[in-house]
Amino acid sequence: MSRSWLALVVLLTLTGCREDPRRIENENLGIAVTFPGPPKLHRHTDPGPFGDVEWFDLAMSPAGRLDETFSVAVGNLPPGDKGGTTPREILTTYQNFLGYRFGALQRTELPADKGPGFRYKVKGPNGGVVEGIVVVRRGRLHHAQAIVRKEGDPRTEAFLGDLEVRTR
Known part of the structure; x- marks a missing residue:
């Protein structure tokens, strides 16, 4: 029995599991995006460059892949001016935070109708x-991120290209 279980695990690992794309439209978070599979919602508060931020994350990892994730985090920026008061200042602060975590980013500004924000x-x-999109809108920071094993993974473009940050 244990040999057949091991064979099944090896087979699933080698062939990969079929993903089940899910379109998520969440009006409360102001987002719409298609995940490669079903995401789970997590709520947490983390310290960061703006102070304590309450985050709402939708995230999923493909079955059997702990080294790949697709997530959208929406954080309510705390009151005050820590980290900046304008969208440009907030985006620069968050880019510096990401740079501290990952190293130098390749940054591209988003078109005006998608921003203010950037892709990295x-x-x-x-x-x-690691590829992502960061948008600031109405006192919230929206951060979509895909972590995959190889550059040019089509799931990354499908995920990030489909992201909509909506105004309420």
Whole structure:
């Protein structure tokens, strides 16, 4: 019995599990995006460059892949001016925070109708690729991120290209 279980695990690992794309539209978070599979919602508060931020994360990892994730985090920026008061200042602060975590980012400004925000790419700490989009809107920071094993993964573009940050 244990040999057949091991064979099944090896087979699933080698062939990969089929993903089940899910379109998520969450009006409360002001987002719409298609995940490669079903995401889970997590709520937490973390300290950061703006002070304590309450985050609402939708995240998923493909079955059997702990080294790949697709997530959208929406954080309510705390009152005050820590980290900046204008969208440009907030975005610069968050870019510096990401740079501290990952190293130098390749940054591209988003078109005016998608921003204010930027898209970034960086080599991940484990040799993978981290790509993301950061948008500031109505006192919230929206951060979509894909971590995959190889550059050019079509799921990354499908995920990030589909992201909509909506105004309420």
